Amino acid sequence: MNKQTQFLDVPTYRNVLNTSFVHRYGNGEDEWSWDIGMAKAARVFLEHLGDRSDQLILDVGVGRGRDASELIQAGHRVTGLDIVENSSWPLLRKRWGERLELVPCALQDWQPTLLRQFDAALDNGCFHHQHPDEWQSYLDDMRRHVRPGGLIAINVFGVDASNLTPGWREMDNRRQGYFFTEQGIRDTLEGFGLTWERLITIERQHGDAVYLLALVRT
Numbered sequence: 001m002n003k004q005t006q007f008l009d010v011p012t013y014r015n016v017l018n019t020s021f022v023h024r025y026g027n028g029e030d031e032w033s034w035d036i037g038m039a040k041a042a043r044v045f046l047e048h049l050g051d052r053s054d055q056l057i058l059d060v061g062v063g064r065g066r067d068a069s070e071l072i073q074a075g076h077r078v079t080g081l082d083i084v085e086n087s088s089w090p091l092l093r094k095r096w097g098e099r100l101e102l103v104p105c106a107l108q109d110w111q112p113t114l115l116r117q118f119d120a121a122l123d124n125g126c127f128h129h130q131h132p133d134e135w136q137s138y139l140d141d142m143r144r145h146v147r148p149g150g151l152i153a154i155n156v157f158g159v160d161a162s163n164l165t166p167g168w169r170e171m172d173n174r175r176q177g178y179f180f181t182e183q184g185i186r187d188t189l190e191g192f193g194l195t196w197e198r199l200i201t202i203e204r205q206h207g208d209a210v211y212l213l214a215l216v217r218t
């Protein structure tokens with residue numbers, strides 16, 4: 001598997017990602033915000049958080065806050081990071097007050113002012129768009145922000161059958177998405193030092209293929 005296929009350098013690709021997501025949110029083309037498969041991934045993550053309420057959750061690529069809102073309604077507090085501050089953020093801040101912190105920043109650049117670790121982290125559709133040269137630092141950052149033994153859920157594009165090939169697919173504005181096999185996402189996350197727990201396959205509402213929700217621990 002060649003993870004470097006036709007990739008721009010990291011700074012240029014970061015600009016590409018930003019341009020693509022600004023365009024999608026700005027034009028109401030963020031269909032993932034209403035994707036029932038992604039909503040299901042967040043519910044499965046919530047079920048795996050256990051009974052303890054008031055947990056501190058990091059939502060990487062928080063988007064329009066669909067998952068953050070569900071987690072807050074279940075009694076938790078959320079810090080959401082995103083490279084794009086979209087039009088839903090003012091309402092979310094008003095609705096959830098101090099239960100929700102929204103930070104316009106890439107995970108790789110985030111230097112939190114508070115010294116704390118999160119009980120768990122959710123990445124619902126963000127990791128598979130990152131530059132392959134940043135996979136290690138991205139996952140290291142996620143692990144650094146989560147307490148030892150804490151749950152991390154990473155939902156990625158997956159290939160569902162033998163007729164689909166794993167690898168990069170170009171999306172809009174040169175944004176890339178990596179489609180994993182079940183073994184591929186496991187090897188990747190374990191290879192970067194995360195402890196494997198389980199995988200859940202989820203139907204994808206938009207496009208072909210599936211979502212693969214990987215549950216790992218720090």
Ligand SMILES: C[S@@+](CC[C@H](N)C(=O)[O-])C[C@H]1O[C@@H](n2cnc3c(N)ncnc32)[C@H](O)[C@@H]1O
Pocket residue numbers: 017021032033034038060061062063064065066067081082083084105106107108123124125126129130
């Ligand atoms: C496919 S969307 C999913 C959004 C949300 N999790 C959901 O399920 O609706 C991916 C999100 O990740 C954000 N994003 C991309 N790269 C990021 C990074 N390095 N750090 C933080 N957010 C990022 C994008 O702006 C976008 O909002």
